[in-house]
Amino acid sequence: MSVLNQSGWKPEMGPSGDTKPATFTGNRALMLEEALIFEIGTTDTTGVDLPEVGGVASRLGGLERNRTIGLPGLSEPETVRHYTRLSRQNYAIDLGFFPLGSCTMKHNPRLNEKVARMAGFADVHPLQPVETVQGALAVINELAVWLIELTGMHGVAMTPKAGAHGELCGILAIKAALEARGDPRSVILVPESAHGTNPATAAFAGFSVENIPATSEGRVDLDALKARLGPDVAGVMITNPNTCGLFERDMKAISDAVHAAGGYVYCDGANFNAIVGRVRPGDLGIDAMHINLHKTFSTPHGGGGPGSGPVVLSEALSPYGPLPFTERHADGRYSLVEEETVGERHPHSFGRMTAFHGQMGMFTRALSYIMSHGADGLRQVAEDAVLNANYILRSLEGTMDAPFAHSGPCMHEALFSDNGLADGFTTLDIAKGLIDEGYHPMTVYFPLVVHGAMLIEPTETESKATLDQFIGAMRSVVQRAKAGDPSLKSAPHHAPRRRLDETLAARKPMLVWHETEEAVAAE
Amino acid sequence: MRYLPLTNTDRQAMLAVIGAKSIDDLFVDVPAEAQLAGPIAGLPNHASEMAVERHFSDLARKNMAASHHPFFLGCGAYKHHVPASVDHIIQRGEFLTAYTPYQPEIAQGTLQMLFEFQTQVARLFGCDVANASMYDGSTACWEAIGMAGRITKRHKAVLSSGLHPHYVSVARTMAKYTGDTLDAALPTLSPTTDSARLLDAIDGETSCVVVQYPDILGRIEDLSAIAAKAHEHGALLIAVVTEPVALGAIKAPGEMGADIVVGEGQSLGVGLQFGGPYVGLFACKEKFVRQMPGRLCGETVDAEGKRGFVLTLSTREQHIRREKATSNICTNSGLCALAFSIHMTLLGEKGLRGLAQANHALAVQAADRLTQIPGVELVNDSFFNEFTLRLPKEAQPVVRALAEKKVLGGVSLGRLYPKATDLENGLVVAVTETSSAEDIETFATALKEILS
């Protein structure tokens, strides 16, 4: 039902006012369909003008590519329109509330984009002589100092390319430390509530993975953990604040117990936003923690990446950290410790994790954000993030089942379950209903420890008015799911696409475009 | 603070709804001894946009930017002209500030782009399928070695000496912990690669052979014989492409029998950025798709029968399979994949071929000009836009001296292979469409002065 126009003007509805006529193009005003580049481009079209270069005798070793490659081109205007049209089929933080739990979808400041594009950062080659990149090395070093201070740790490895790569860095440092003392431990303990990257990383590095049980409060069961520790346990991977949105109160005791049993503590720092500036993980006895610069420190997610996952390390693990890293000398010059100089400077390093020196373009953005907030602002970030999440938790716990609401306040995200929905209605239906309301849904079906999990992370960059409207919308959608409103089962109704057939996609994977048989025949 | 919308009035009202007296009540689960009383001492407080920008401009000025000087560095990162529209489009908030497309109904923009990207990469590499990107070329290369191990159930990889030394280092780091063996060697300053060594090393234990094409010294060799020998022994051929523009001029690895082709996509759309973020390209034969790492976008239909795209085959991935996943990768290089794809769309096949031709022609001119300098010899018989010179003395100090003359004149092999004395006179020079005839002349003049 639409709201009546206050000015008194009444649109003429006509007899079929409520049914939408089909259009010739398939477009619906601003909702524009867009074909694939393979359908609109040709291999003879190009959107670039190239320099005129005289012909030369080829020295390609006789390997000229003669067959058609099949890459369509578009002119510049067509290209800009193609991608602009595609962009309008995306939801984004810039458009609205994006409470995707565990992903920290906060506002991405445009100052970050501006500084990252300065020629002195965007347009330098990673293998230029270090004398010609002193400013770039300074950025890496300054960010490293901030990360060390904010976490209270001993050292930091800057090269990991994202959170999961950071996990790998931490786990390899643990493995190297164990090897250095001749201790072949083979098990990593991971709570069931952990993100999938935790067990995947441990397995990738050759460890076997075992579950740590949780308490009914949604935290690590310290007694059960202690009982499992032993000479085969290399370490634990604990997310803190955890994926149920709770602070692991026993973190220090966990670290102490693991250390006493000869293991190391990896902390998944994906949720650092809840505590930045208020709590230093280093004070809780951890040995390694990755920081997702693309979460806590506002670098954009870009529709899936890139990220950056620096890993802070304890004194015990720092000697094993990866190459390369920057060093600041007494005279203010910076150098890079790479393979060339590592022998003397960092002999126990477990080696290199990536070509070159890490995600420079993310370092500039993150440092720009950190400097903008400063020590006082970052503390306020954590406080507002936690305040916003608790406001959502307490405003919705009467409408939705919040399995850990009794455990006390949440941190930066609020967790709900599908308990209480009408028969046949699921978390997915709530998510799709929220799409029609103009929101990006929360994280769904994660963590696995809660049935039909809905994990809502508002972040600190949302206003009270935004939260209030979302709470209203959420209540409405949940009421429909409780009442068994069939129109919710077929939501979304107003998005560029209705529900997509994922089973079909997986059963008959079509991962690249093929010309249809008719088109081929017509040629 | 400009990024925080809550006012103190809001905060008080919200605390009242929550039933908390102060913000401290919400942090009760943090043990008192771990709570900081106030902002961390010794760190600066918040700064204005102007102040932050000034700090960065000061630091940026301390770097020699590639486009301000004659520039000839390559070795896995190349300076190409990125059309203005690429950077404009990737800054649209709908692309920049979106997440991984987990809710496909409101992420068709990203998903369709990924489907187009996958198709472009597969065609460029001459493969059946490609994924939605990896972190970069070096990690894609290691993932390919891991994938070959899963497919063949063998754990010996034979690496060409022409593989980028950082890629070899990454593989070594991982192999130490997975128990794989790597058969690797240093390159030599000779016109041919060590394909004879590779052919010899392939046996019934070999999971894969890894060959860079063109290789680290810029040499180009046919992969067919290696592919045939590998297949005869049940091993896979992995080809690594660090300069995708080359494939506008030379045969695709897939055409020569490569089973998995990985690469660094930085050349198209992404820019130098001091080494990252870049974009790992990953393609293979269709029959191996279920062993691939990373995200895959696939075509399907919606409830009304309209074509749409979704992330698919996710039972390979960490969020479903946890410790049994094919990789731990989650966040990838989405926005760089978009930049790559836009640039490739602007080029099209015609533009890509033209671009490749311009690169090759300029590289040939530069090689001819530089080898006129007494004592400077060309190592390569074949090359695309990058070749290796043998200088009459150690190259690393020469590169520094060139930088003092404001010429960024290539990558010395001493930087990449410390302590390999046989290689220390080697200088790898990359020449792209961004190098003008005057740049080449300036470089040649400076090099001649330094060597004389």
Ligand SMILES: Cc1ncc(COP(=O)(O)O)c(C=O)c1O
């Ligand atoms: C709790 C947690 N751990 C780890 C990760 C992995 O981080 P990334 O996606 O940057 O690899 C994520 C993010 O998706 C996460 O939410």
